[in-house]
Amino acid sequence: SPPALVRTLPPGFSSGLLQTPRPVSCGVRCRELHAGEERPTPSPTAAPERRPFSRVTPEDMAFFSKIIPGRTITDPDILEASNVDWLKSVRGFSEVLLRPQTTEEVSQILGYCNSRNLAVSPQGGNTGLVGGSVPVYDEIILSTALMNNVLNFDSVSGILSCQAGCVLENLSLYLEDRDYIMPLDLGAKGSCHIGGNVATNAGGLRLLRYGSLRGTVLGLEVVLADGRVLDCLATLRKDNTGYDLKQLFIGSEGTLGVITAVTILCPRKPKAVNVAFLGCESFEQLLQTFQLCRGMLGEILSAFEFLDRECMRLLNTHLKLANPITDCPFYIVIETSGSNPTHDEEKLHQFLEEAMTSSQVIDGTVATEEAKIKALWSLRERVTEALTHDGFTYKYDISLPVERIYQLVTDMREHLGNRAKSVVGYGHVGDGNLHLNITSPTKDPDLLASIEPFVYEWTARFQGSISAEHGLGLKKRNYIYYSKASLAVALMGNIKIMLDPKGILNPYKTLPDDLQ
Numbered sequence: 001s002p003p004a005l006v007r008t009l010p011p012g013f014s015s016g017l018l019q020t021p022r023p024v025s026c027g028v029r030c031r032e033l034h035a036g037e038e039r040p041t042p043s044p045t046a047a048p049e050r051r052p053f054s055r056v057t058p059e060d061m062a063f064f065s066k067i068i069p070g071r072t073i074t075d076p077d078i079l080e081a082s083n084v085d086w087l088k089s090v091r092g093f094s095e096v097l098l099r100p101q102t103t104e105e106v107s108q109i110l111g112y113c114n115s116r117n118l119a120v121s122p123q124g125g126n127t128g129l130v131g132g133s134v135p136v137y138d139e140i141i142l143s144t145a146l147m148n149n150v151l152n153f154d155s156v157s158g159i160l161s162c163q164a165g166c167v168l169e170n171l172s173l174y175l176e177d178r179d180y181i182m183p184l185d186l187g188a189k190g191s192c193h194i195g196g197n198v199a200t201n202a203g204g205l206r207l208l209r210y211g212s213l214r215g216t217v218l219g220l221e222v223v224l225a226d227g228r229v230l231d232c233l234a235t236l237r238k239d240n241t242g243y244d245l246k247q248l249f250i251g252s253e254g255t256l257g258v259i260t261a262v263t264i265l266c267p268r269k270p271k272a273v274n275v276a277f278l279g280c281e282s283f284e285q286l287l288q289t290f291q292l293c294r295g296m297l298g299e300i301l302s303a304f305e306f307l308d309r310e311c312m313r314l315l316n317t318h319l320k321l322a323n324p325i326t327d328c329p330f331y332i333v334i335e336t337s338g339s340n341p342t343h344d345e346e347k348l349h350q351f352l353e354e355a356m357t358s359s360q361v362i363d364g365t366v367a368t369e370e371a372k373i374k375a376l377w378s379l380r381e382r383v384t385e386a387l388t389h390d391g392f393t394y395k396y397d398i399s400l401p402v403e404r405i406y407q408l409v410t411d412m413r414e415h416l417g418n419r420a421k422s423v424v425g426y427g428h429v430g431d432g433n434l435h436l437n438i439t440s441p442t443k444d445p446d447l448l449a450s451i452e453p454f455v456y457e458w459t460a461r462f463q464g465s466i467s468a469e470h471g472l473g474l475k476k477r478n479y480i481y482y483s484k485a486s487l488a489v490a491l492m493g494n495i496k497i498m499l500d501p502k503g504i505l506n507p508y509k510t511l512p513d514d515l516q
């Protein structure tokens with residue numbers, strides 16, 4: 001029988017997304033590449049069976065307590081928050097939460113877990129939306145929360161070095177005091193950790209201007225599954241000495257190593273920021289406005305986001321946020337960031353005049369002061385929160401050629417008829433990234449069966465990505481084949497085996513079940 005420390009699942013209780021347990025795929029951790037191999041049929045999102053990892057014993061606890069005294073948590077009330085994801089859609093049953101403060105501590109923990117065959121679920125701010133940051137069964141939760149020191153900031157180059165557990169908003173405030181900003185900004189900034197941002201290659205609201213973390217992250221320190229510390233913590237803009245290994249860990253969702261420190265290139269704080277909130281009659285007009293905006297605002301444009309009328313309805317109903325302009329089918333948030341307030345305002349006003357006279361935009365409002373800028377941004381940033389009050393939410397994060405993104409929403413509405421409560425579209429127009437969200441009063445397997453695989457087939461038909469910026473985690477892992485060739489996925493499996501031969505790091509995530 002399992003040691004007393006480990007609670008077995010209550011009878012009939014499902015772990016994670018588990019509904020119908022699927023037989024363990026093959027148990028083989030070594031997979032050969034076969035040319036022309038058939039792509040496996042994706043299984044439902046149900047979690048695979050627990051793999052035969054060891055269970056935590058009192059001896060293991062004694063070891064952890066010696067390495068990180070007072071920072072081994074077993075209190076069920078504290079563990080509850082770390083076992084459940086932000087959406088409350090995935091639940092694990094871990095009984096151990098470890099809070100290291102240093103890279104050396106992470107190294108010792110992983111070296112030990114690897115030798116004992118104990119599975120580990122790395123966790124940052126736990127704000128992910130695909131079930132990637134919580135355990136599925138009894139994996140040990142390895143939190144970066146106490147690894148929150150800035151290591152260095154070079155005010156000439158703008159290069160920041162910090163530990164992985166720094167909260168994004170704290171880093172932003174730290175940099176703003178020094179006349180710099182972070183190159184990324186997300187709705188979850190108050191909780192998410194930079195290590196988690198990098199591990200998931202989070203996109204967010206500024207990607208249009210500053211690019212993805214694949215460009216702005218200059219270096220990483222990563223603890224590998226066996227405890228070795230990989231020092232790629234470079235601070236160079238240019239470095240072509242061999243393969244760029246840090247890219248493997250960016251977006252790997254904690255399955256290849258635990259990121260412990262990051263160096264990141266930060267832009268100067270803009271002297272002038274303006275936000276315009278505009279309304280359009282059709283998505284066609286919204287796209288024309290985007291084109292015009294790129295032409296007229298070019299170098300000062302820092303965000304071009306959208307939400308539809310349904311999103312606005314949910315913001316009004318659930319969060320009591322008022323629409324600052326007349327009711328429209330589509331709303332745009334445009335942000336400019338530049339170095340000359342007079343020049344930027346003049347450009348923005350010329351653009352708005354042109355957009356209004358050519359009837360691309362029906363109504364709009366502009367903000368230059370911080371409080372109003374914040375209020376306008378919250379209409380875009382808080383859609384996710386509004387959706388959580390609308391019911392059970394099915395979330396899709398799709399990349400498509402920009403002119404196609406809203407067609408998926410209209411096709412989905414037509415396809416579902418009155419079976420869904422709300423079908424909404426919003427997202428990052430500038431990046432060709434749609435957030436399609438569908439709600440129902442409660443979890444509804446029939447509705448889900450109507451949405452999937454329809455949404456994935458639709459996306460694959462236009463060579464889109466089924467996960468633009470949220471990653472695959474537990475929920476989307478089996479749909480990877482809709483966006484990646486079989487050979488690419490098989491190579492990913494080989495990399496996983498090379499770096500984590502026992503598969504202890506964030507098991508059941510990112511890779512499809514046939515490669516777990």
Ligand SMILES: O=C(O)CC[C@@H](O)C(=O)O
Pocket residue numbers: 129187204380381384395396397427435436437
């Ligand atoms: O909740 C979502 O689907 C999207 C969340 C986030 O990526 C956003 O852009 O607001």
Ligand SMILES: [Zn+2]
Pocket residue numbers: 203204427428435469
């Ligand atoms: Zn987004």
